[in-house]
Amino acid sequence: MGWRIETMTVSEKPARRRRKLWIILGAVVIAAVAVVGSLAYVSNRPGAAPLPPTGPNVTMWDNGFCSNSSNCGYSPVSKNVTAGTALTWTNMGGKPHTATECVSSDSSAACPDGAGSNTSGARAFDSNNQYSDGFKRDQQFSFTFDLAAGTYHYYCTVHLFMHGTITVQA
Ligand SMILES: [Cu+2]
Numbered sequence: 001m002g003w004r005i006e007t008m009t010v011s012e013k014p015a016r017r018r019r020k021l022w023i024i025l026g027a028v029v030i031a032a033v034a035v036v037g038s039l040a041y042v043s044n045r046p047g048a049a050p051l052p053p054t055g056p057n058v059t060m061w062d063n064g065f066c067s068n069s070s071n072c073g074y075s076p077v078s079k080n081v082t083a084g085t086a087l088t089w090t091n092m093g094g095k096p097h098t099a100t101e102c103v104s105s106d107s108s109a110a111c112p113d114g115a116g117s118n119t120s121g122a123r124a125f126d127s128n129n130q131y132s133d134g135f136k137r138d139q140q141f142s143f144t145f146d147l148a149a150g151t152y153h154y155y156c157t158v159h160l161f162m163h164g165t166i167t168v169q170a
Pocket of ligand 1: 066095096097098156157158159162
């Protein structure tokens with residue numbers, strides 16, 4: 001009699017405990033998938049580009065994340081200036097960004113349209129010369145466009161999908 005009771009408690013308890021462990025494990029997996037999924041959603045959700053600033057200015061923006069061209073970039077993307085104008089980029093986002101002029105050795109991901117009007121092979125402007133790892137919120141970078149008329153492509157070396165152009169007019 002005592003022997004039968006002992007086998008029952010020994011054989012039933014671990015099975016119930018194992019089922020409970022599987023339920024807990026399942027809940028943990030579901031919670032982890034939910035957390036990863038919502039993080040992926042938040043980091044990839046599109047944001048609205050701010051209105052372009054007035055004057056010779058370009059805003060760099062992001063919505064706290066910068067994962068594709070729909071949630072960060074330059075505003076305006078294309079800017080016209082007359083030759084000799086000093087143009088200022090201001091980072092209004094939460095991520096570091098750069099304004100790096102395209103040269104022919106850049107990858108097609110960074111500069112899909114090539115180097116544009118810069119045929120020298122050396123960058124006409126690059127904010128990395130002033131801020132080595134991109135400049136941060138409220139920091140600024142200026143460059144005086146004493147360049148030949150034409151369109152100059154640039155990108156962000158931190159986020160290769162951030163593209164912009166400055167067109168210098170005589
Ligand atoms: Cu960037």
